[in-house]
Amino acid sequence: xxxxxxxxxxxxxxxxxxxxxxxxxxxxxxxxxxxxxxxxxxxxxxxxxxxxxxxxxxxxxxxxxxxxxxxxxxxxxxxxxxxxxxxxxxxxxxxxxxxxxxxxxxxxxxxxxxxxxxxxxxxxxxxxxxxxxxxxxxxxxxxxxx
Numbered sequence: 001x002x003x004x005x006x007x008x009x010x011x012x013x014x015x016x017x018x019x020x021x022x023x024x025x026x027x028x029x030x031x032x033x034x035x036x037x038x039x040x041x042x043x044x045x046x047x048x049x050x051x052x053x054x055x056x057x058x059x060x061x062x063x064x065x066x067x068x069x070x071x072x073x074x075x076x077x078x079x080x081x082x083x084x085x086x087x088x089x090x091x092x093x094x095x096x097x098x099x100x101x102x103x104x105x106x107x108x109x110x111x112x113x114x115x116x117x118x119x120x121x122x123x124x125x126x127x128x129x130x131x132x133x134x135x136x137x138x139x140x141x142x143x144x145x146x
Contacts, residue, residue, distance in 0.1 A: 002135045003108065005048040010128035011064040012037040013095030014102065034099060041103035045132075053110040054136055059117035061133040064096045065125035080124035093122045100130060108134055 015031040030038070066087050068080050079085045097120050105112050116137065 001050075001054075002133060003048055003050070004131070004133045005044065007041055007044050007100075007130040007132065008127075009037070009040055009044075009130070011066055011096050011130050012099060013091035014098035015095075037099060038103040041100060042107055045104050045107045049107050053106060053108060054114065054134070055110045056114065057116045057137045058109055058114050059119070059135040059137055060101070060115055061119040061131075061135075062097060062100055062121070063131040064093065064120070064122045065127065065129050065131070066122060067128045068124045068126070081126065083123065085124060087122050087124055093120055096120070096122065096130075100132070104132075104134075 012033065015034045017028050018031055020027050020029070029035075068077050072080070076085060097118070101112055101115070109115070
């Protein structure tokens with residue numbers, strides 16, 4: 001089974017956690033921008049979620065399309081749209097991945113430990129968005145038993 005969907009929200013990286021003193025304890029919390037972004041992602045994911053979160057090994061493929069910088073020349077922008085220029089700049093792709101996986105955990109899959117394959121790309125586009133593909137992996141042994 002493969003579930004594919006598009007998140008039509010510009011990608012946002014997972015920010016570093018924040019800390020605050022709460023009496024004799026230190027409390028950790030998500031920064032407001034990250035928390036709001038994850039909430040939006042979760043709302044989109046719920047529209048495509050299976051009845052119960054996937055509990056078997058999965059592959060996740062994420063393609064992050066980021067906006068082309070306005071300061072670049074027309075020729076450079078055209079090359080970027082053709083895939084000849086890459087967004088090898090901050091924010092780092094792993095921070096984008098972390099935000100998406102945190103938002104999908106418990107909705108699309110039961111635990112992020114179920115992710116055994118992860119493929120991620122960061123590309124330029126006129127339309128900033130994230131494309132998600134989640135594939136349930138079934139071993140040959142499982143398919144031969146049935």
